[in-house]
C-alpha cells in the first residue's frame with residue numbers, strides 16, 4: 001500500500017498547493033524505490049510539498065545522481081562554479097551528512113565517505129550544528145526489509161537538504177497517549193493521509209458521519225480544518241461504557257471527542273459531534289462541506305446499525321431515508337443494515353453535501369477473492385481519484401477510496417455499485433470466508449467460540465455497545 005498511497009499523497013498535495021507536477025516523470029518513477037527524482041518549480045515549492053506530507057521523509061535539491069562512487073565524485077568535481085558560488089557566499093557555512101537506505105553503515109564507513117566527498121569544491125566554513133547549507137550523500141541499497149542487503153548501492157545521490165516532512169505528526173497524535181480511544185480508533189498516520197487526500201486546508205469544513213472517537217477529524221483539524229462529526233453510538237460519544245484501555249474498566253466521566261481536541265490544543269477547530277444515524281436526514285439540504293472523511297463500520301469490531309426496525313432498503317437517492325429521526329436514548333431501535341447500505345448512503349450524501357471540487361475519502365472493506373473494480377461505488381457527480389489496498393488478514397482488505405466531486409448534484413443521479421459483493425454483512429463474510437490459518441490469533445479464537453455457541457444460526461444485528469437492543 002505504502003508506495004501507491006505515497007504517490008497519491010504527492011499528487012493530492014500538488015493539487016492542494018497548486019504545484020505543477022510532471023505526470024510523465026512521476027509515472028516513470030513509479031518503481032518500488034525509496035527515492036523519487038522529480039522536477040519541481042523551485043526550492044520553496046519543494047519545501048511546502050514535503051513539509052505537508054506525512055509519508056515522505058525529506059527532500060533535497062539533487063546535485064549529482066550516479067550509480068558508482070567514482071562517477072559521483074567525478075560529477076561533484078565538475079559542478080558548475082556559479083552554482084558552487086551560490087552556496088559559498090560570505091559568512092555561509094556547511095556540513096556533510098551520510099545516509100544509507102537499506103543498510104547500516106559503521107562509523108568508519110561514514111568517515112571514509114566524508115573523506116571521499118572532500119572533492120566537493122566548497123571553501124566555506126564547516127558548521128556541524130547550525131550550517132547555512134547541509135549537503136547529504138544518500139546511498140540506495142534497496143528496500144529495508146531485504147534479508148541480505150546488497151553490498152554495493154544501486155544508486156547514489158548527492159544533494160542539498162531542503163526540508164523534512166511532517167512525519168512526526170503521527171507520533172504527536174499517537175493513540176497510546178490519546179485521552180479518549182475506542183476499539184476502532186484510526187491509526188493517526190492513516191488518518192493524516194486521509195486528511196491529505198481530502199485536501200484539507202486551514203478553514204475547510206470537514207465532516208465525518210461515522211466519527212467514533214474522532215481520529216479522522218482530529219487529523220483534519222491538525223491541518224486547520226473546522227471539523228464536525230456524527231455517530232449512532234450515544235454511549236461512545238458521551239464517553240461512557242467500558243474503556244478499551246488495558247487495566248481500565250470504565251471510561252472516565254470527561255472522556256470525549258472534545259477532550260481529545262483539547263489534548264492537542266485543537267479545540268478551536270472543533271465544531272461539534274452529534275448522535276445521529278448516517279442513514280437519516282438530519283442536516284439541512286443546503287449544508288455544504290469541503291471534505292467528507294469516513295471509516296464506516298465493517299461490523300467486525302463494532303456494529304453496523306441504523307435507527308428503525310425494518311430492514312433498510314436504501315435508495316441510491318438519499319432523500320428516501322426511512323429513519324424515525326434522531327436516536328433519543330432508549331427510544332431508538334436498531335434496524336438491520338448491511339455495509340453496502342451505508343456505503344450507498346455515504347456516497348449519495350457526499351454527492352449532495354460536498355461543494356463541487358470537494359473530496360470524499362473513505363475506507364471500503366473488501367474480501368480479496370471477490371473484489372474487483374465494480375465493488376467501488378460510482379456516481380455521476382464523482383471522479384474516483386485513487387483506490388489503494390491495505391491488507392487486514394489473509395483474505396480481507398480495506399481500500400482507501402478518494403473521490404472528487406466534479407459535477408453539481410442532481411437528484412436523478414444514482415450510485416452504481418456491484419451490490420452482489422455485499423449481499424450479506426461484511427462481518428458474516430469475514431468470519432466465514434477467512435481461511436483459519438491466515439487469520440490473526442484473536443479472530444481464530446473468536447470463530448471457535450462463535451461456532452460452538454451458535455453453529456448455524458444466521459447472525460442478527462449486534463446492538464450498539466452498551467445499549468440494550470429492543471426485543
Ligand SMILES: C[S@@+](CC[C@H](N)C(=O)[O-])C[C@H]1O[C@@H](n2cnc3c(N)ncnc32)[C@H](O)[C@@H]1O
Nearest residue numbers: 185186210212213215231232233277278297305
Ligand atoms: C470504524 S468505526 C469509526 C471509528 C472512528 N474513525 C474512530 O477513529 O474512532 C465506525 C463507527 O460508525 C458508527 N456507526 C455504525 N452505524 C452507524 C450509522 N448508521 N450512523 C452513524 N454511525 C454509525 C459506529 O458506532 C462506529 O463508531
